[in-house]
Amino acid sequence: MSQESRPTTSSLVVPETGLSKIISNYQVGPDWFVLRLEEPAIAKASKPGQFVQVLCSEPGSTDPLLRRPFSVYDVDKEKGTYDILYTTVGRGTRWMAQLPEEGAPLPTEENRRGEGLAVDVIGPFGNHFALPEEDDQVILVGGGVGVAPLYFFSKELCQKFKTPPSITMLMGARRKDLLQGIDAFRQLPIRNEVATNDGSEGFKGFVTQLLEELLDGPYKTTDPQKIKLYGCGPTGMNEALRQVALGRGIPCEICLEARMACGFGICFACVVPIKKELGGDLYNRRICLEGPVFDARLLGEGLGERPLDGKMPQGPICPTIS
Numbered sequence: 001m002s003q004e005s006r007p008t009t010s011s012l013v014v015p016e017t018g019l020s021k022i023i024s025n026y027q028v029g030p031d032w033f034v035l036r037l038e039e040p041a042i043a044k045a046s047k048p049g050q051f052v053q054v055l056c057s058e059p060g061s062t063d064p065l066l067r068r069p070f071s072v073y074d075v076d077k078e079k080g081t082y083d084i085l086y087t088t089v090g091r092g093t094r095w096m097a098q099l100p101e102e103g104a105p106l107p108t109e110e111n112r113r114g115e116g117l118a119v120d121v122i123g124p125f126g127n128h129f130a131l132p133e134e135d136d137q138v139i140l141v142g143g144g145v146g147v148a149p150l151y152f153f154s155k156e157l158c159q160k161f162k163t164p165p166s167i168t169m170l171m172g173a174r175r176k177d178l179l180q181g182i183d184a185f186r187q188l189p190i191r192n193e194v195a196t197n198d199g200s201e202g203f204k205g206f207v208t209q210l211l212e213e214l215l216d217g218p219y220k221t222t223d224p225q226k227i228k229l230y231g232c233g234p235t236g237m238n239e240a241l242r243q244v245a246l247g248r249g250i251p252c253e254i255c256l257e258a259r260m261a262c263g264f265g266i267c268f269a270c271v272v273p274i275k276k277e278l279g280g281d282l283y284n285r286r287i288c289l290e291g292p293v294f295d296a297r298l299l300g301e302g303l304g305e306r307p308l309d310g311k312m313p314q315g316p317i318c319p320t321i322s
Contacts, residue, residue, distance in 0.1 A: 019118035023081055025099045031088045032180045033097055034073065037121065040080030045124055046072045048153035049255050049293040052084070052123030053263040056092030068092040069260045069288070071148040071232070072124060073181075074155065085148040085181060125263050126292045129153050129253055132228040136165045137219065141211055141241055143172040143233030147181045149255050150232055158188055165228075168193065168214070172207025172237065176200035207233075208240040215248060224249045229296075231255070239303050242296045252296035256303070258287040265289030273300040 020037035027033050042052060053067035074083040088094050099119070129149070132138050138157065142150045150169065158164050167190040173179045174197045185192050194202035195210040203210040211229075219227060229252035231241040238254050245252030258270035265286050273282035274290070275298040282300050285291070 018121065020082075020121040021118045022099055025096070027097075028085075029180045030177055031097075033086055033088070035084045035086065035096060035099065035119075036081055037084070037119065038079070038081045039121065042121065042123060043075045043077050043080045043082045046075050046082055046152075047124070047128035048072070048156055049128035049149045050124035050126045051263070051288075051292065052082075052121050053125065053260070054084070054092070054096070055120035056095045064091050064095075066261050067122070067263065069125075069258075069263055071145065071255070072152055073148040074152055085145060085151075087145060087180075123263070125288060127290075129230055129255070129293055131160070132157070132165050133226075134161050134163055134165055135226065137222055137227045138165050138167045139211065139214070139227060139229050140167065140169045141172075141207055141229065141231040141233070141237070142169070143207055143237045145180075146231070146233035146237070146255070146257065147171060147185075148232075150230065151181055151184060153230065154185065154188055154190055158190070164189070167191065170195065170207050170210055170214075172196070172210070172233070174198065206237070206240065208237060208244055211241070211244060215244070215250075225251065227251070229253070232257070235303055239301075242299055242303070245296045253293050254296050254299065255293045256287050256291055258292070260288050263288050272303065274298050275300070 018039065020039035020042065023036040023038050025033060025035045051069045051071045053069055055067050057064055070084045070086055072082055073085040075081070086093050086096060088097050140150045140154060154167055154169060157167060169185050169190055169192045171179055171182055171185070171192070172195045176196055179194055179196070179201065182192065182194060193210060195205055195207040196202060197205070203213070227250045229241065229245050229250055231238060231252065232255035238256065241252065241254060258272070261267040261269040265288055268286065270287040271284040272287060274285040274294060275282055276285070278297055
């Protein structure tokens, strides 16, 4: 799980707009939805941690103008489908929530552009989580929509290994009804623990506090190098996870969330201070292209709330197209 075990820069393919057919769009909680789309090329290429860019507007409209990034939540490579977990927080996601619901009659193929049978999606973009060793103790830590890439990853781990590594999922939320996706996790052969701020289910407190209790309890005698942490969630959770991992010497990868305009490295809207190598200086690195998954040891304190002055990424401004 070293930084060298996976690409530090994702391979960029010239993005082409394309339609992903809507299979279903159903509500899974208060203002939470899962959108299932069919596009075999995206489903086949997607790996846990990667994301797609969705154009959340009607054909011919420029409102909203920019695409929205979403982590890939699940895939079915045989059927050529992939899922997006989202919550309605703005114009783009409110538009998505109005797409046809599960079981609703869909428009004919001839009307797909005008009636919402398909959405315009490009991707997948970014790098991905590194696989652990079969005898590792894997702990996934997620909150909010950050649980999406962790669900995809946990399913892959269960399917990829003949003897899957020990996997524990820790999910945090403000209250019980915001533990989105927990039922899906509970269908997998993994251990699940939850933390809620108000104590309405599971551990009362932050999910990273629950993590520390487990590290001081069941994992107390485990070699820190045989524990592999993977996380994705709000900035505060990610920063707390980074501190726990560094303080205890536990290998950790964190999938960062960010506002992205292009999604493939040319707009520089998602730059934050991140080291290029262990022990190196902080540089403004693009989460979309050089991430979104990073070794926790490369991340700056506080996860870099704003870019550094005068420290642009080394190399060409426009990434090499492959």
